[in-house]
Structures are given as C-alpha cells and as structure tokens.
Amino acid sequence: MAMAVLGHRTSPNARRARVGWLLILPVLITVALIAIYPLVYTLVAAFTESSLGRPFQDFVGVDNFATALFGDGALAPLGRSLLFAVPSAVLALLLGFVIALSLDAAVRGGKLIRVLLLLPLMTPPVMAGVIWKLMYAPTGGLFNNIISGPPIVFLGSSPSALIALIVVDVWQWTPFCVLLIFAALQTLPHEVYEAAQVDGAGIWRTFRSVTLPLIAPSLVTVLLLKLIVSFKVFDLVFIMTGGGPGFDTTVSSFDIYRTVLQKFDLGLGAAQTLVFLVLVTLVVTPIASLRARLQKAQG
Numbered sequence: 001m002a003m004a005v006l007g008h009r010t011s012p013n014a015r016r017a018r019v020g021w022l023l024i025l026p027v028l029i030t031v032a033l034i035a036i037y038p039l040v041y042t043l044v045a046a047f048t049e050s051s052l053g054r055p056f057q058d059f060v061g062v063d064n065f066a067t068a069l070f071g072d073g074a075l076a077p078l079g080r081s082l083l084f085a086v087p088s089a090v091l092a093l094l095l096g097f098v099i100a101l102s103l104d105a106a107v108r109g110g111k112l113i114r115v116l117l118l119l120p121l122m123t124p125p126v127m128a129g130v131i132w133k134l135m136y137a138p139t140g141g142l143f144n145n146i147i148s149g150p151p152i153v154f155l156g157s158s159p160s161a162l163i164a165l166i167v168v169d170v171w172q173w174t175p176f177c178v179l180l181i182f183a184a185l186q187t188l189p190h191e192v193y194e195a196a197q198v199d200g201a202g203i204w205r206t207f208r209s210v211t212l213p214l215i216a217p218s219l220v221t222v223l224l225l226k227l228i229v230s231f232k233v234f235d236l237v238f239i240m241t242g243g244g245p246g247f248d249t250t251v252s253s254f255d256i257y258r259t260v261l262q263k264f265d266l267g268l269g270a271a272q273t274l275v276f277l278v279l280v281t282l283v284v285t286p287i288a289s290l291r292a293r294l295q296k297a298q299g
Contacts, residue, residue: 045270052264064271077255085230088169093223096177104185121175129239132168158248184218217294224287231280252276
C-alpha cells in the first residue's frame with residue numbers, strides 16, 4: 001500500500017520531467033546542428049587532407065597544424081587580428097563610456113539622442129565599408145578634400161590601412177558600447193550618490209570612488225563582447241581593402257576565407273580556425289576571469 005502511494009506521488013514528477021525533456025528537445029537538436037556538428041566536422045577536417053569537393057581523403061596527423069603555425073607568414077594574420085581587435089575594442093569601450101556618462105548626466109531618458117547614436121550600429125557592415133571607402137578615396141574622398149596638400153592613400157599604404165579599418169570599426173560599434181554602458185548606469189543605486197554628496201565628495205571623487213567601482217563589471221563585460229566581435233571582423237576587410245595592401249590587413253578570419261574558398265584547402269582552413277580559436281580563448285579567458293572577480297567583490 002505504501003509503495004503504491006509512493007508511486008502515485010512520484011509519477012507526476014516523472015511526467016513533468018518527460019514533458020520538460022520534450023520541450024527542450026528542439027533546443028538540443030538546434031544546438032547540435034549549429035554548434036556541435038560544425039565543431040566535430042572542423043576537428044576531423046583539421047587532421048585530414050580535405051578539399052571542398054572531396055573532404056576527409058587521407059589522415060595527415062598534425063601536418064595541417066604545423067603549416068598553420070609554422071608555414072610562411074602563418075602567424076602574421078593572428079598578430080594582425082590582435083592588432084585590430086584589441087585597439088578597436090578598447091577605443092570603442094572608452095568612447096562608449098564617455099558618451100554614456102554624458103548622456104546619463106545631461107539627457108536622462110533622451111530617446112531621440114540615443115536613436116541617433118545607434119544609427120552607425122544599424123548600418124549594415126557592407127554599406128558602412130562602401131561609405132568609408134569612398135570617404136578614404138585619394139581622389140574625391142571627404143578626408144582628402146578636407147586636408148590641403150598631396151592626397152593621402154589611406155587604404156593603400158601601411159600602417160594607415162589597418163588604422164583606417166580600426167577607425168571604421170570603432171565608429172560602427174561605439175554605439176553598441178554606449179547602449180550597454182548607459183543601461184548599466186541607469187541601474188546604479190541613487191542612494192550611494194546621495195551619500196557621497198552628503199560626505200562632500202566632488203564630481204571626480206564621486207566618479208573614482210562610486211561610479212567606476214560600481215560600473216567596472218559592466219565595463220569588463222562590454223569589453224569582452226566587443227573583443228569577440230572585433231576578432232570576427234571580415235566584412236570591412238573584404239569590402240575596403242581585400243586584405244591589402246599586400247597582406248597588411250589580412251586578419252585571421254580573412255586568411256581562413258582565402259584558404260578555404262579561394263585555395264579550396266579545407267583541412268588547412270580547419271586547422272587555422274582551431275588555432276585562431278585558441279588565440280581568442282587565450283585573450284578572452286583572463287578578461288572573463290576578471291569580470292567574475294569584480295562581480296564577486298561586489299557581492
């Protein structure tokens with residue numbers, strides 16, 4: 001009798017568990033299709049001689065990784081990805097922080113201004129690349145028309161080409177940083193600022209002792225997101241420079257594109273992708289750890 005009652009009591013839980021699994025099954029299938037399958041496919045391709053037409057022909061061990069790491073100019077795209085992603089993320093974060101502070105102080109709830117600031121973010125990257133390429137043009141371009149003197153070939157020389165790409169990326173993604181930081185500023189407790197005013201703290205001391213410590217986890221989070229976005233850059237390079245002049249703006253994502261879709265070497269491209277993934281992980285992991293420590297310190 002007791003066993004029957006126990007079974008009767010547990011059966012609703014079992015039914016709820018089955019319903020839960022049925023509801024989550026589409027999500028699991030989707031994750032498997034868009035994440036797990038491509039990862040397994042890339043891992044297998046990296047250890048084989050593979051082309052787009054004939055994947056997984058022969059097992060070659062770590063030969064693809066050796067080429068990806070030690071081939072002629074193999075590490076240069078990784079270095080360029082770092083030179084692009086880190087300055088772009090830091091500059092966008094700093095500009096976004098300054099603009100968000102200004103909005104928070106001067107125009108609380110200024111919806112129109114926030115919409116105007118988001119216009120670069122809403123511009124398709126391809127369109128942004130075309131517009132800025134025209135602005136950078138040595139003949140008839142906006143900047144060369146403003147500058148008096150011999151025309152400057154912004155996209156045709158080094159290091160100005162990479163700097164020009166960083167400027168465009170910062171212009172496009174600073175509103176993203178502004179939006180997230182401004183939202184975080186809106187959540188800060190007003191009681192702390194009132195206490196600082198009672199204690200006689202000025203603007204700078206309030207910023208240094210109250211705003212910055214409270215907003216620090218959000219700033220690190222925004223930096224983390226922006227770094228990931230910057231490492232993924234492809235469209236601006238493709239539209240504006242094509243990886244040139246020479247290979248001066250060939251970042252890892254564009255180099256992988258060339259390997260797979262121009263040279264049709266799927267195995268080497270897979271190895272380059274995994275090496276790039278390791279680089280991004282090495283850069284992102286300390287920042288993620290810092291974010292966790294800051295959040296833990298705030299309790």
